[in-house]
Every structure is written in structure tokens, then in C-alpha cells.
Amino acid sequence: MNRVPEKKILIVEDSRLQAQIAADILGRHGYMTEIVLTAEETLQKVSGPECPDLILMDIDLGEGMDGTTLTRRIQQVKDIPVVFLTALSTQEALEQVRSVTRYGYVLKGTPENVLVSTVEMALKLHEALSLAQMYRRIVEGSLTEVYIFDPGTLRFLAVNRGPARTLATPKKNSWI
Secondary structure (H helix, E strand, O other), rough: OOOOEEEEEEEEEHHHHHHHHHHEEEEEEEEEEEOOOOOHHHHHHHHOOOOOOOEEEOOOOOOOOHHHHHHHHHHHHOOOOOOOOOOOOOOHHHHHHOOOOOEEEOOOOHHHHHHOOOOHHHHHHHHHHHHHHHHHHHHHHHHOEEOOOOOOOOOOOEOOOHHHHOOOOOOOEEEE
């Protein structure tokens, strides 16, 4: 029987105890986990050959760099989904998380099934978005005219370069 490879989760947390709790939960559900305690270690792991499939990130890292700033730096290097795991539930913390591309927000101490389902949904969402971007690049670069429309209204939803020129649609608006 072919086994699907385990997904690697990098847990970025300044508390080894909190990180180990998350690692134990995810480990019980078949995920491989690695814990890092600093922003420096995180950037090394992301830049290295053993890149994680997802990062579980604390907001308050306690070393002068917060999780959202670190997430911005990571996203400049690699496209890796980040789920925030934090004790902070203030409006300020939520706004901080909203300021970066993120795939979820979970409070520490939340039930196990909530953490696991958030991680699963983040991984699936990232995969779907990656595939959508790939298909969009394929269609956009195609020499064949491609029209995508709503079957109910017959309104064009998207066209690639060929019909965009034919229909005199500016390139920047070719994907509606």
C-alpha cells in the first residue's frame, strides 16, 4: 500500500513547553514536527533543503521580532502557509495577524480537534491556491484563445491574452 508522505510542520514558539504540546498533538495525527525557538532558526529552516509544508507561528516570540514580522520575511523567501498559534486574543493581535498572508489563527489551549482541523484546512487551501495559480499561468500563457464564462448569465469571468486582444480588453483586466 502506498503511503502518503507525512507533512512537515515547523513550530515557531519561544516557549518549549507550548511548542511541545502542539508537536505532540500534531504527531498523534501523523504530522512530522520540528520546533524552533528563534527567528534566526526559522529563517534557516525555511531557506534550507528541508523546507516545511506549514509553519505554526506564535505572534509573540519574545526576542525583538514578532511572528507577523517574521512571517513577512519568510514570505519574501518561500510560499509557505502560516497558521498563527497564540495566547493573544486582543483586537490588536487580530489586526496584526490580518496584516500578513495567513491561513488561520488558533488560540493556545484550544481543543485538539480545532488545531488539527485548522492545520488540515490550511494545507488544503494552500494546495488549492497553488494549483489555481499554476492553471492560471497555463491558461494565460496559452496560444489558444480561452474564454471562461458563467453558464447562468453567460458573462465572461476570464479570458486569456488571445481573446483579450480580439475583444480589445486591456491586458491588466484580462482576468475579470
